Each structure stands twice: as structure tokens, then as C-alpha cells.
Amino acid sequence: MSLRLILLCLFGALALPLAAQDRLPPAPYAYQQLKDPAQEARAKALMEELRCLVCQGQSIADSDAPLAGDMRHEVRSKIAAGESPAEIKTWLVARYGNWVSYDPPFDTATAFLWLGPLFFLALGGWLAFGRFRRGEGDAEDAP
Amino acid sequence: MKNRWVLFVPLAIMGLLFGAFVYRLVTPAETLIQSQWINKPMPLFDLPPATAGVEGLKSSQLADGRPRLVNVFASWCIPCRAEAPQLEALKAAGVPIDGIAIRDRPEDVAMFLREYGNPFDRIGADMQSSVQIALGSSGVPETFLIDGKGIIREQIQGVILADQVPEIVAKLEAMK
Amino acid sequence: MIAELGLALLWMAAALACLSLVAATLFLRGGSKDLAALVRPASVAQGVLTTAAFGLLIALFVRSDMSVELVARNSNSLKPMIFKVAGTWGNHEGSMLLWLMILSLSGGLIAIFERRLREDTLVATLAAQAALSLGFFAFLLFSSNPFKRLPVAPPDGQGLNPLLQDIGLAFHPPTLYVGYVGLSVAFSFAVGALITREIGPAFARAMRPWVLGSWIFLTLGITAGSYWAYYELGWGGWWFWDPVENVSLIPWLAGAALLHSVAVTATRNALRAWTVMLAVIGFSMSMVGTFIVRSGLLTSVHSFAVDPERGTFLLALMAIYIGGALTLFALRAGSVAEGKKFALLSREGSLVINNLLLTTILALVLLGTLYPIVAEAMGEKISVGPPYYNKVAGPLALILCLVMVAGPLLSWRKDDGKRLWSRLPLAIFAGAAVLFALILFGGKVGILPLLGMTVAGIVAVASLAPLWGRNLRRTPLPTWGMVVAHFGVAVCLAGMGAESAFIKERLVAAAPGDVVKVGDFSVKFVGVKPIAGPNYTAIEGTLVATTSSGSSFTMRPEARTFPGLMGTAPTETNEAALLTRPGGQLYAVLGQPVTGDDGRADRYQIRLWWKPLVWWIWLGGGLIALGAALSLLGRAQLLTIWRARRARKAEERFA
Numbered sequence: 001m002s003l004r005l006i007l008l009c010l011f012g013a014l015a016l017p018l019a020a021q022d023r024l025p026p027a028p029y030a031y032q033q034l035k036d037p038a039q040e041a042r043a044k045a046l047m048e049e050l051r052c053l054v055c056q057g058q059s060i061a062d063s064d065a066p067l068a069g070d071m072r073h074e075v076r077s078k079i080a081a082g083e084s085p086a087e088i089k090t091w092l093v094a095r096y097g098n099w100v101s102y103d104p105p106f107d108t109a110t111a112f113l114w115l116g117p118l119f120f121l122a123l124g125g126w127l128a129f130g131r132f133r134r135g136e137g138d139a140e141d142a143p
Numbered sequence: 144m145k146n147r148w149v150l151f152v153p154l155a156i157m158g159l160l161f162g163a164f165v166y167r168l169v170t171p172a173e174t175l176i177q178s179q180w181i182n183k184p185m186p187l188f189d190l191p192p193a194t195a196g197v198e199g200l201k202s203s204q205l206a207d208g209r210p211r212l213v214n215v216f217a218s219w220c221i222p223c224r225a226e227a228p229q230l231e232a233l234k235a236a237g238v239p240i241d242g243i244a245i246r247d248r249p250e251d252v253a254m255f256l257r258e259y260g261n262p263f264d265r266i267g268a269d270m271q272s273s274v275q276i277a278l279g280s281s282g283v284p285e286t287f288l289i290d291g292k293g294i295i296r297e298q299i300q301g302v303i304l305a306d307q308v309p310e311i312v313a314k315l316e317a318m319k
Numbered sequence: 320m321i322a323e324l325g326l327a328l329l330w331m332a333a334a335l336a337c338l339s340l341v342a343a344t345l346f347l348r349g350g351s352k353d354l355a356a357l358v359r360p361a362s363v364a365q366g367v368l369t370t371a372a373f374g375l376l377i378a379l380f381v382r383s384d385m386s387v388e389l390v391a392r393n394s395n396s397l398k399p400m401i402f403k404v405a406g407t408w409g410n411h412e413g414s415m416l417l418w419l420m421i422l423s424l425s426g427g428l429i430a431i432f433e434r435r436l437r438e439d440t441l442v443a444t445l446a447a448q449a450a451l452s453l454g455f456f457a458f459l460l461f462s463s464n465p466f467k468r469l470p471v472a473p474p475d476g477q478g479l480n481p482l483l484q485d486i487g488l489a490f491h492p493p494t495l496y497v498g499y500v501g502l503s504v505a506f507s508f509a510v511g512a513l514i515t516r517e518i519g520p521a522f523a524r525a526m527r528p529w530v531l532g533s534w535i536f537l538t539l540g541i542t543a544g545s546y547w548a549y550y551e552l553g554w555g556g557w558w559f560w561d562p563v564e565n566v567s568l569i570p571w572l573a574g575a576a577l578l579h580s581v582a583v584t585a586t587r588n589a590l591r592a593w594t595v596m597l598a599v600i601g602f603s604m605s606m607v608g609t610f611i612v613r614s615g616l617l618t619s620v621h622s623f624a625v626d627p628e629r630g631t632f633l634l635a636l637m638a639i640y641i642g643g644a645l646t647l648f649a650l651r652a653g654s655v656a657e658g659k660k661f662a663l664l665s666r667e668g669s670l671v672i673n674n675l676l677l678t679t680i681l682a683l684v685l686l687g688t689l690y691p692i693v694a695e696a697m698g699e700k701i702s703v704g705p706p707y708y709n710k711v712a713g714p715l716a717l718i719l720c721l722v723m724v725a726g727p728l729l730s731w732r733k734d735d736g737k738r739l740w741s742r743l744p745l746a747i748f749a750g751a752a753v754l755f756a757l758i759l760f761g762g763k764v765g766i767l768p769l770l771g772m773t774v775a776g777i778v779a780v781a782s783l784a785p786l787w788g789r790n791l792r793r794t795p796l797p798t799w800g801m802v803v804a805h806f807g808v809a810v811c812l813a814g815m816g817a818e819s820a821f822i823k824e825r826l827v828a829a830a831p832g833d834v835v836k837v838g839d840f841s842v843k844f845v846g847v848k849p850i851a852g853p854n855y856t857a858i859e860g861t862l863v864a865t866t867s868s869g870s871s872f873t874m875r876p877e878a879r880t881f882p883g884l885m886g887t888a889p890t891e892t893n894e895a896a897l898l899t900r901p902g903g904q905l906y907a908v909l910g911q912p913v914t915g916d917d918g919r920a921d922r923y924q925i926r927l928w929w930k931p932l933v934w935w936i937w938l939g940g941g942l943i944a945l946g947a948a949l950s951l952l953g954r955a956q957l958l959t960i961w962r963a964r965r966a967r968k969a970e971e972r973f974a
Contacts, residue, residue, distance in 0.1 A: 022219045022246040025914055027271035031826050031924045044824070051702045053176055053281040057561040059704070062554035064910075066246060067281065070272035095279030097179045102704025104690075109699040113690045117683040117711050124675045127149065132663045132671075150649040153596060157641055160607070160685075161634070163692050167616050168630050172695065 022066060029076035030069030036080075043076045046085040049102050050075070050092065059102060178279030178298045185213075185293045186277035190267025193244040194252040200241050200267030206293030210318035211239040212311070213287045214263070215275055217247050218255035220283040222302045227259035229303040234262040236312045242266040245275055245283055290318040322387050322466040325375035329416075329466075332368035332423060333456035335361045336449045339426075343446030347439060347514065355442045359430040362445050365452065366427025373407075373420040376465055380407045386472035389413060389465050395478035399853050405489040411613065411629075412465035414492060418609070419459055421500040422452045425529075429504060435525045437517055444511030451503055454636040462632050484854075484881075487547035495540030495567060499605040501533025502570055505577065506602035509595045510644055513651045518591045523584035524954075526598065530581060531951040534574040535944050541567055542940030553893035553908045555928045557818075557936060560708045562617040565688045566608030569681055573601040576677040578947075579670045587667055587731060589659045592652040593674070599648060603641040604681075610637055617688065662733040669726030676719040680712050687711075713767050720774045720812065723805055724781040742784060750777035757820075764820040771816035779809035796953025804946025811939025817903075817932035825927040828913040838929030840864045840905055842874075847909070847923060855881045857894070860909035860923065864898055872898050876909040903931040 034040040047061035052068040060068040060075075078088045092100050104110045112119075180186070185202045192199040205211065214230060216223040234240055242263035244252050252266065269275055278287065280298070288297040288311070296318065303311070339361040346354040379387050380403050383396040393410045394403055408417045426448035433441055459465070508526045512518045544567065549557040558564065577597040584594045611617055614630025661667040687703040694701045728742045753776035757769055782805035785798055825837040831846040845861040857879040865871045874896035883889045898905040910924030 022217060023251070024246045024248060024270065026911070026924075031828070031910065031926070033824070033826050049704070049706055051704065057559070057704075062552070062556050064553075067272055067275075070246070071276060073271050074273060074276055092276075093179075095178060095180045095277065096176055096281070097700055099176055099700040099702055102702050103706035104694075104701045104703055107699075109694045109697045110690070110701060112693070113686060113703065113707070114711075116686045117679060117715070120679045120682045121675070121715075124679060128671050128675050132661065132668060147653050150592075150652050153600075154642070154645040154649055157603075157645055160689070161638060163689055163696075164610070164614075164616065164634055166696060167692050168614065168627060168634065172692075173700070176700070 024066075026066070026069045027073035029073040029080075031072075032076075034076055034080055039079050040076075042085050043072075043079040046079075046088060047072055047075055049089070051100050051102055053096065053100065175300045176281045177300070178281075178295075180277075180279040181295055181298060183295060185289060185295060186274065188267070188274045188277065190243065190269055190274060193242070193247060193266040193268040194249040194256070196253075197256075197261075197263065198265040200243065200265045202293065204265065205241070205289050206291070208291040209239055210288070210290050210315040211241060212315070213241050213243060213289055215243045215245060215269075215278070215280050215283055215285040215287070217245045217283045218251040219247070220245075223255075223284045224259055226284050226302040227262075229305055229308055230262040231260055232305070232308050233303075233311060236308070238312060238315055239264055243269050243274055245269050245272055288314060288318075321375050321379055321382075321384070322468060325372045325379075326460075326464070326466040328368045328372040328375070329456065329460060332365045332372065333453065333460065335365040335368065336423075336453045336456060339365070339449035340446050340453060343442045343449070346442055347446070355438060358442050358445050358449075362426040362430040362449065364427075365449070366424040366430075369416075369420045369423035369452075373416050376413060376416060377404055377407045379466075380404060383476065384472075385474070385476055386468055388467045388469045391469060391473050391476045393476065393478075395476040395854075397475075397854050398478065398484070401486070401489055402484050408492050408496075409488055412459070412463045414496070415455070415459050415463050416465050417493060417496055418500055419452060419455045421497055422448070422455060422503055425501060425504050426452065426507075429507075429529075433525060435521060436511075437515065437521075440511050440515045440517045440522070442511075443514040444507045447507035447510035447514075448503065451507065451640060454640065458629075458632055458636060462629055478854075478881075485547065485551055487543065487551065491540060491543045491547055494536050494543060498533045498535075498537030498540050498574075499567075499570055499608070500602075501529065501536060502574060502601040502605050504529040504533070505598040506644065509598035510647060513595060513644075513647045516651065516654065518595060518655050520585050520588050523581045523591075523594060527578075527581050527585055528951055528954050530574060530577050530598075530601075531947050531954065534571070534578055535947045535951065537567075537571045537574055538940060538944040538947065541571055542937050542944070545940070546937050549933075550895050550897060550906075551892075553895050553926075555895075555906045555930060557933070560687075560705045562688050563612055565684050566604075566611050569608060569684055569688075570601055570604045572677050572681040572684070573597060573604050576674045576681070577601055579673050579677075583667050583670050587659055587661070589661060589667055590671070590674075592648075592655045595652065595655070596648060597674075597678075599641075599644045600681075603637075603644070604685075606633075606637045606640065607685075610634060611688075617691070661731075664729065664736060664739070665733050666726060666729045666731045669722055669729055672722050673719065673726060676715055676722065680715050680719070683711055683715075684708070709767055713771075717770055717774050720778050720808065723808065724777055727785045727801060727805065728781070742787075743781065746777045746781035746784065749780040750774065752776065761820065768816040768820035771812050772820070775809045775813035775816060778812065779806060782806040782809060797950045798953075800946045800948070800950030800953060802946070803949060804943045807939045807942025807944075807946055809939070810935050810942055814932045814935025814937075814939060818930050818936065821931040823929040825925075827925050827927075828922045829925045830922045835925065835927060837905070837927045838903075838931075839867045840929065842905075842907070842927055844923070844925060850877070852879065855879045858909065860896075860907075860925070862896065862907050862925070864905055864907075866900075874898055874905070874907045876907045878909050878911075899934060903929060904933050905929055 034043060044061065048059050050060045050071065052058045052060045052063040052065055054065050054067050055063045060071045075088055079085070089101060098104055104113060106114050185205050187202050189201045190199050205213065212233065216226070230240060240262050242265070244266055247268060267274070278295070282300065284302060286299040286303055287295050288299070290296050297314070299307070339358050342354045342357040342361070346352070379390050380394050381400070383390065383394060383403065385391045389410060389412050394406045398406065408414045426445060429448065430445055436444070505526055508522065508529070512522045545557045548559070549555065577594065580590050580594045580597055583590045610630070610633045613633060616630065687707055690703055691701055724743070724746060725739060728739055750773050754769070754773040757764055757772060782802055785802055786794060823838040825835055827835050829835060829844040831844055833844050835842045835844070841864070843863045843865070845863055847858050847860045850857050850859045857877040859875050859877045862874040862876070863871055864874055876896040877894040879892045879894055881890045881892070893908050893910070896907045906928040908926040910926060912920035913922040913924060914920050915922065
């Protein structure tokens with residue numbers, strides 16, 4: 001859950017979907033860490049990057065939704081079975097599209113997302129450069 | 144200021160921003176996450192029976208030459224109850240339907256089938272949503288149209304409406 | 320009667336706003352001075368009436384008057400009093416009235432206190448403020464009336480979302496709103512100054528305290544919101560980079576940039592057009608943020624009570640205000656001389672780079688927040704989240720911090736590199752010490768936290784350098800303010816770095832008596848017991864955390880269930896237990912019961928985190944706000960002196 005949810009509730013924009021909940025206990029690896037700390041660290045890093053599909057802008061690493069728990073189970077099981085985080089991510093993206101990852105890939109649709117900041121910096125830098133005094137003369141009010 | 148046009152840049156950026164806002168107000172966001180696993184073979188799985196007296200579901204059983212539906216449902220899902228009559232209608236029209244019960248207990252599935260009928264040939268129990276995830280499905284109910292070779296051809300998200308029934312029958316017919 | 324009176328007050332206040340606007344316009348078009356004399360009292364009266372209307376709305380909530388739709392939907396007679404009061408602004412209509420109250424009060428305060436500006440500029444400023452409030456009055460009265468009555472009063476209300484039943488709600492939104500809407504003053508000043516073409520040090524000095532004031536509230540609001548999310552949501556995250564957080568960060572970034580550029584304009588009479596631009600951007604971003612949240616523009620998965628009418632209304636208002644201000648800027652700023660030039664290596668130079676980086680970060684946060692819409696238009700559904708911002712904004716923020724190291728040590732106009740270099744060895748040594756310590760003893764630390772902590776070390780030492788060799792008692796308050804705020808940035812950065820680099824997590828299913836190790840603590844799960852709160856029931860867990868040195872602390876996390884009121888479903892929340900230690904915080908959450916093989920729930924899910932230095936993040940935020948407050952105090956003094964001097968000069972000129 002996130003601040004966003006709080007704020008949305010705040011503004012009354014959110015009609016909490018009162019979906020019925022299942023009565024099954026969480027999947028084993030939903031709330032259980034992997035024995036190997038290195039594997040758990042890899043799983044954790046990946047889970048933080050994956051979007052919970054049924055929540056309001058949360059990663060699966062910090063959601064209590066059952067599907068998020070099952071996805072954590074899926075990620076941890078696959079890591080434990082020796083799959084790399086990149087493989088698991090590819091596997092999930094093949095099913096849910098790039099929506100599932102908070103780390104958008106670089107492609108034609110996202111080119112400006114990644115290059116935009118550089119563009120802003122260049123534009124700003126070019127504008128700012130005009131502000132600097134070149135040479136030694138202490139120019140007063142520039143026109 | 145030498146470059147007077149620069150002064151209009153903020154206005155132009157605002158215009159772009161507002162363009163995006165207007166676009167979004169006019170075309171509201173698609174709220175469902177569609178599966179990308181379409182026109183791909185059914186993922187491999189072997190699910191145990193969801194309750195006593197029904198057969199479990201194996202992915203290999205879905206490629207027997209007959210196009211069919213795989214319905215992802217749960218007894219705790221309230222819309223799934225509303226979908227039951229449409230599934231019955233599809234079954235009556237001769238459509239084979241298999242079920243995948245998500246995060247469900249056998250006794251609850253049995254109760255659900257008693258109350259709302261059992262249109263399913265087989266029902267696999269997906270206790271940890273792993274098949275659901277492998278299908279790229281994000282909710283219940285969802286229905287997948289599978290052709291005779293076990294290839295997923297279409298995903299229907301949410302409850303199948305009564306007027307969709309003939310359309311689905313026709314689509315499955317066309318896959319034969 | 321209260322509701323009707325409240326509505327009447329709102330209409331009267333709107334009429335006064337209209338009066339101010341008309342009188343000011345006529346005066347600026349060459350009307351008589353009497354017209355200008357109307358504007359000040361009208362603005363003050365508008366502020367008073369709107370505040371009174373808000374007071375009446377609070378009274379309706381306090382009395383649980385269920386015949387008012389807003390109260391019936393958002394309150395309940397059983398709710399504790401503080402949440403009844405806070406519930407006033409815990410919903411769309413009430414918070415819009417709060418927004419309008421701050422807008423009107425700001426206008427009133429300018430009218431009362433602002434004596435430095437030329438009369439016509441002041442009148443133009445008040446007119447701009449009145450125009451702003453007029454639009455929001457229309458929004459409130461025509462599409463979000465908070466005082467609407469129900470034909471039949473229900474026996475009781477639906478209550479407030481339990482997540483919001485927290486002391487955080489009492490303070491977080493009002494604080495943030497004062498900050499958001501306080502920026503409207505800078506916006507109006509900018510518009511006023513563009514209208515009368517009075518853009519220079521006097522304008523910058525008049526605007527500066529208002530910018531500082533609203534920025535203090537923005538800083539406190541964001542800091543408090545971050546802490547609130549941290550303890551309320553039960554996963555220990557303190558920043559999620561999600562759209563609603565981002566839209567609160569964007570005005571803060573604009574405010575931070577404006578604070579620094581206004582300093583250049585006030586002191587050196589440079590960057591004039593740019594300062595005006597930022598003043599316009601600040602409040603524009605507040606409005607854009609409100610629009611994004613209110614229109615449900617960026618919500619995604621589940622169904623929302625999105626109201627397209629409200630969204631369209633707000634969008635139209637914004638188009639008029641932002642479009643109008645930017646058009647005015649484009650037409651007038653060309654005639655505003657940019658002011659004095661300066662060397663790259665100078666105080667001004669560093670502040671320009673500061674502004675460049677801050678606005679780039681602002682732009683990229685806005686870009687990341689809105690880009691999913693663009694991508695969807697291009698046929699791809701994407702999510703932009705923490706990995707993007709860490710990769711793109713992270714490095715820029717670190718460079719910004721390094722500029723912050725150098726800036727305060729440079730002199731105005733021109734400085735030379737050697738002199739700067741000679742002032743830095745201690746800071747560089749501190750950074751190097753942190754870096755080596757982390758590499759040698761830190762284990763595997765990610766690159767961003769590693770650099771973050773190193774930069775924090777450099778900034779911490781360098782931020783104190785302006786005090787070096789000075790008589791501390793005679794150091795001006797604004798200098799103290801800068802030092803404290805910059806030191807706060809270092810503290811905050813160190814907290815962020817340490818938390819993400821050294822966090823320890825333990826997720827366990829524990830039976831009573833089990834001991835879990837996390838960080839330096841042994842945490843014993845003693846057991847659970849049911850408890851009842853004022854309007855909820857809960858399972859309270861008892862945990863005893865023992866440090867390696869043997870001291871023990873009891874922690875009591877709760878899993879609360881709020882009953883559904885008036886036919887709504889019950890809601891569950893987690894109340895985390897926090898143990899604050901000098902080295903960080905231990906964070907404990909009691910989760911669901913775990914059923915064993917025998918079908919009995921004998922164990923509970925327990926989530927434990929050791930978060931090193933995590934509270935430094937909010938301490939840093941607090942220090943930044945404190946620094947700004949010191950600066951504000953100092954500016955107020957400076958202004959008195961400056962005013963006296965100007966009065967003297969004016970006398971000399973006319974003598």
C-alpha cells in the first residue's frame with residue numbers, strides 16, 4: 001500500500017473494491033524468506049521492481065494482496081530453482097507486458113522517457129550559458 | 144533577450160502537458176491488464192482436482208483437437224456466481240469447458256458447484272495462483288479460448304455476458 | 320442553519336473576490352485611486368469570510384450533523400473527536416474548502432502586511448490572487464458544494480476510511496496544503512509584477528518571505544507524509560515514487576529552485592525573468608498536482624469514483640490561470656532585462672547550476688509521472704517506478720549536492736578555483752573517510768547508497784564551512800538557516816543511504832515463545848491478546864526485543880479490524896510497532912495467523928525490519944524546514960533595516 005492510496009482515500013476518489021477474499025493461507029514463500037541470503041537479496045530486489053497487478057501502484061514486495069503474495073512465492077520459488085532475476089522478469093513480461101515492471105525498457109515508445117532528462121539538461125544548460133559573463137569586463141545590465 | 148521565441152517555450156510545454164491531460168480525460172485509461180500470452184501454447188501444468196468427484200486438469204488434455212474454454216474462477220469471487228448461467232448456456236451449446244479454481248478450498252468449491260451448477264468437464268486447483276500467473280491472468284473470472292491444438296486464442300476478462308454466448312460459440316466453431 | 324450560513328458566507332466571499340478583481344482592473348486601466356483603496360479591505364474580508372465558512376464546516380463535523388451529505392458520507396458519531404475534526408478535510412469537498420481558505424487567507428495576509436511593493440504592483444498582485452480564488456470558488460460552489468443537505472438524514476454516517484483514522488491526517492494534509500497554496504502568493508506576485516513591469520530586487524525581496532514560508536510547510540508536509548506512510552502502511556517503505564507523492568514533490572522542487580533564484584535576484588538583481596518563471600511554475604505545479612489527484616487521471620487498476628465533470632472543470636481553470644500567466648510571461652519577459660551577468664565560478668553561477676539541476680529533476684519527475692499516458696497513446700502500457708527515478712534522478716541529485724558543497728563557499732560575481740579548493744580539504748577528507756569505511760567494512764553496498772553516503776559525508780562537513788572562523792553570535796540568521804538546511808540535506812541523505820544499504824529483514828511465522836534474530840536484536844514473540852479500541856477491535860502482539868548489550872524493550876504491534884459502518888464491509892489495518900534506537904529503528908508488524916497442520920492457528924506472521932539510521936531521513940527533513948524558518952526570521956529583520964534605508968534614500972532624493 002502506498003501514500004497514494006492514503007491520498008486517494010483522502011480525496012474520496014477511491015471506492016474501495018470490497019472484493020471477497022479467499023480463505024486460503026498465503027503461499028509458502030509469500031511471507032517466508034529464502035534460506036540463502038544471496039538468493040533472498042536477488043529475489044527481494046526483483047520483487048521491488050515488479051508491480052502488483054491488483055493494487056494501487058505498489059510493488060509486490062509491499063502488498064498484502066493475495067495475488068501479490070502468490071507472485072512473491074513464484075519469484076522466490078524460481079530463484080530457489082536457480083533462475084536468474086532477468087529470466088524471471090522476461091517470463092513475467094511475456095505474460096503481463098511491460099506493465100508488470102517498474103523499470104521500463106528502452107524502446108521507441110519509451111525513448112523520450114529515458115532521453116528526456118538529458119534533453120532538459122542540455123536545453124537548460126544552453127539557456128544558462130548565456131547568463132555567464134565571458135571575458136573579464138564586469139558587464140552591467142545586459143540588454 | 145535575443146531569443147524571444149524562448150519565452151514561448153514554457154507555454155508550448157504547458158500545451159503538450161494539457162494535451163496529455165485532455166487525451167486522458169477523453170479516453171480513460173484501460174483498467175484491465177490484458178494477458179500478452181495470446182496465440183501461444185498453454186503453459187505446462189498438472190493441477191490436482193479442485194474438489195472430490197471432479198477430475199484435475201493437465202495442460203496436455205487441452206490439445207485434444209476440440210476447441211474449448213478454460214474458465215479461471217473461484218468460489219469466493221462474487222462476480223463468478225453471476226457468470227454461472229452463461230457457462231451453463233455455453234455447455235448446453237456443446238462447448239467443452241474446463242475450470243481452474245484459484246486459491247480455493249475443496250469444500251468451498253463443492254459448495255459453489257452445488258449452488259451454481261457444474262458446467263466444467265474438469266477443474267484443477269490452482270492453490271498458489273501459479274497457473275493463473277503463467278497465463279498472464281490478473282483476476283477472476285477470466286476465460287480463455289483455446290483451439291484444438293492447445294493454443295490460447297483469446298482472453299475474456301470479467302464476467303461473460305449473456306449476449307457474448309453465441310459469439311463465443313461461433314468463435315470456437317471457427318477454430319475447428 | 321449552520322450549513323446554510325456556511326454556504327452564504329462562501330457566496331459573499333466569492334462576491335468580494337469579484338469586487339477586488341473588478342476594482343483592481345479598473346484602477347490598473349487608469350481608474351481612480353479610490354478603486355485601489357477598495358482592494359485591500361475586500362481581500363481581508365474575503366479571507367475572514369472563507370475562514371469562517373471552513374470553521375462552520377468543522378462545526379458540522381463536530382456535531383455529526385448527518386443531514387449534511389458530506390458529513391454523512393465521511394463521518395460517524397462514534398468516531399473519536401480528533402478524527403471528526405480531521406475528517407473535515409479528509410474528503411474532496413472539505414479539502415477543496417481548506418484549499419480555498421488558504422488561498423483567501425493568503426490574499427488577506429498580503430493585503431495586511433505587504434507594504435514594500437509599489438501600490439499598483441500590490442493591487443495587481445491582489446487582483447491575481449482574487450482571480451485565482453474566484454475560479455476555485457466557482458469550482459466549489461458549482462461542482463463540489465461541501466454544505467449540501469440530504470433530503471433525509473440517515474441515522475448515522477458511513478465513517479472515515481480507517482487508514483485515515485490516524486493522527487497523521489490531522490496534520491499532514493493541512494500542512495501540505497498551506498505549502499501548496501502558499502505558493503499561490505509567489506504566483507500572484509509574479510503576475511502582478513509582470514503586469515506593472517516592476518521586476519527587480521524589491522519584488523524579489525517582497526516575494527522571498529512568502530516563498531520561504533510556503534516552502535517550510537511543503538517540506539514539513541512531505542516529511543510528515545513520508546513518516547506517516549512509513550508507519551501506517553506496514554511495510555516500512557518511506558517513499559514509493561508513485562504519482563500522488565510525485566505531484567507533492569514537484570512543487571517542492573519548484574519552491575527550492577525559486578528560493579535560490581530569488582536570492583540571486585534580491586542580492587544581485589540578476590536572473591529576473593527566470594525567477595518570475597519559477598514563481599509561476601511553483602503554483603502551476605500545485606494546481607497540476609491537485610488536478611491529477613482529483614480527476615483520477617493516473618489511477619490505474621481498480622474502479623474509481625472518477626468524476627469527469629470535476630476533472631474538466633479543474634482543467635479549464637488551470638488552462639486559464641497557467642496559460643494566462645505563461646502568455647503574460649512570454650509577452651512581457653522580453654522587456655525584462657535579465658540583469659547583471661556573472662562568472663560561472665561564482666555564487667550566482669553555482670545557484671544557476673543548482674536551478675538547472677532542480678528544474679531538470681522537476682521535469683523528469685513530471686515526465687515519469689505522466690509518461691505512462693504518453694506510452695499508452697503510443698500503444699504500450701508501461702509502469703514507471705522507483706528503478707527509473709533512482710537511475711535518472713539519483714545521479715542528478717548527487718551532483719546537485721556537490722554543487723551545494725561549493726556554492727556557499729563562493730563569493731558573488733566572480734571567484735577563483737584555487738580559493739575554492741583551499742576551503743574544501745576537510746570536506747573531501749570526510750567524504751573519502753566515509754567511502755573507504757564503507758568499502759572496507761560495509762560489505763556489499765549498492766552504488767547509489769554508497770555514493771549517497773559519501774556525498775552526505777562531504778556535504779555534512781562542507782555545509783558547516785560558512786560558519787568557519789566567524790563569530791557565531793554575530794552570524795546573520797539567514798546564514799545559519801542555510802547552514803542548518805544544507806546540513807539537514809546531508810543528514811537526510813545519510814539516512815536514505817544507510818537504510819537502503821544496511822536494512823535487515825526477517826519474515827517469520829512465529830509461535831509464542833519463539834525468538835527471532837534481526838540485526839543486533841533478539842526478538843521474543845510473547846503472545847497475542849484481543850483488545851478493543853474506541854471504534855475498532857484488534858489483536859495485539861507482544862514482542863520483547865533484547866539488544867546485544869542486554870537491554871529489553873517491549874513492542875506491541877496491532878492488527879486492527881474496523882467494523883463496516885452503515886452497510887460497508889469491515890476494513891483491516893496493520894499498526895506497526897516502532898522501537899527507536901540511536902542507531903536506527905526496529906519495525907515490527909503483526910500479520911495473519913498461520914494455521915498449522917492440525918488446523919489450529921497457533922502461529923502468527925511476524926515481519927521485522929532493522930532500519931539503520933532511518934529516522935535521520937525525517938530528522939533531515941525537519942532540519943531543512945528549520946533552516947528555512949531561521950532564514951525567514953532573518954529576512955524579516957533584514958527587511959526592516961532595508962526598508963528604513965530605502966525610506967532614508969527616498970527622503971534624500973526628494974530633499
